[in-house]
Amino acid sequence: MNSRTRHLLPAGQSKEDYPIMVLLVDDQLMVGEAVRRLLASEPDLDFHYCSDANVAAAVAKEMKPTVILQDLVMPGTSGLELVRRYRSDPLIRNIPVIMLSTKEEAATKSEAFAAGANDYLVKLPDRLELTARIRYHSRAYLNQIQRDEAYAALRESQQALLNMNMELQRIAKLDGLTGLSNRRYFDEYLSAEWPRAAQDHEALGVLMIDVDDFKRYNDTYGHLAGDEVLKAVARTLEHHCRPSSDLIARFGGEEFVFVSAALSADGVRQLGDTLCRAVEALGLPHRASRVSPNVTISVGGALAYPAQGGTPMFLIEAADKALYQSKEAGRNRTSVIFYG
Known part of the structure; x- marks a missing residue:
């Protein structure tokens, strides 16, 4: 009796090419030999036999049959209990089971179907009927596997597309x-935060941030070095960003913008001063600066209460005016305008 392991529907193999694999679970060797002879003339039926009810489930998981012929009455464990055991195991729960029994009572058949059997035959059945039932249930099982694999592949493709779209959006x-x-x-973000802050009666602060004398930096150190400065400044600004209520973005060129909710005018100023000190503390040399030996920033802050009216654009313009005031006052500092 062959007990080699097979895998259902290998890549490139259709259900028509896959052999029908029959596992007979019966404690009587004579029955096993009789069924083997009944199926011997069917070249595409791969027959396996197990006489021990205690290992039947393990054998089924190893060989992966397309149908199980299960004896109803077995020593130690009943055939019905074995069927329930098959159905409780996720690896073999869907394999069709044909119950074989000498009993023809309707109540016995009903119990077999209630336990999870797919079919019921009185043994020993006619060869033509047995092979027809085996082929029917095996093909139905292989069709189900093929549908499940196609559905799983479709779901995987859909998930990959969704992930790709989300990554593109990010x-x-x-x-x-x-x-x-x-x-x-x-x-x-600001367009969405404005009505939210209005509804919650919160203040909304915007800080416009500009790297001081950045054109002079590029002219002195080159644009690649300038890019590294922008990256370093960005990391520093991001370090002071609260993920739950703040947003830091590159506004364009050497300008950044910081949005923060639930701050006071003093809070906006303190945040701006903190950012100025943090960037200067990086110690990035800037010998062409008219402000400091190191790279610095100027900050213009504005605070508004959206519930009092106005638009996000007015808040940005106010922050830009405050930034101009910081530059006019000597740079490397924060100016704040209360708008609203």
């Missing part, structure tokens, strides 16, 4: 150089 919101949110996402 990338579309990022600035390619600094990894911060880009201007497009900042506009979307």
Whole structure:
């Protein structure tokens, strides 16, 4: 009796090419030999035999039959209990089971179907009937596997497409150089935060941030070095961003914008001063700066209460005016305008 392991529907193999694999579970060797002879003339039927009820489930998991012929009455464990055991195991629960029994009572048949059997035959059945039932249930099982595999492949493809679209959406919101949110996402974010803050009667603060004398830096150290400065500044600004209530984005060129909710005017100023000190503390040399030996930033902050009216654009313009005030006052500092 062959007990080699097979795998259902290997890659490139259709159900028509896959052999029908029959596992007979019966404690009587004479029955096993009789069934083997009944099926011997069927070249595409691969017959296996197990006489021990205690290992039947393990044998089924190893060989992966397309149908199980299960004796009803077995020593130690009943055939019905074995069927229930098959149905409780996720690896073999869907394999069709044809119950074989000498009993023809309707009540016995009903118990077999209630336990999970797919069919019921009085043994020993006619060869033609037995092979017909085996082929029917095996093909139905292989069709089910093929449908499940196709559905799983479809779901996997759909999930991969969804993941790809989500990644594209994420990338579309990022600035390619600094990894911060880009201007497009900042506009979307502020447009969404404005009505939320209005509804919650919260203040909304915007800080416009500009790297001081950045053109002079590029002219002195080169644009590649300038890119590294922007990355370093971006990382520092991001370090002070609260994920639950803040957004830091690259506004364009050497300008960044910081949005923060639930701050006071003093809070906006303190945040701006903190950012100024943090960037200067990086110690990035800038010998062409008119402000400091190191790279610095200027910050313009604005605070508004959206519930009092106005638009996000007015808040941005106010922050931009405050930034101009910081530059006029000597740079490397924060100015704040209360708007609203």
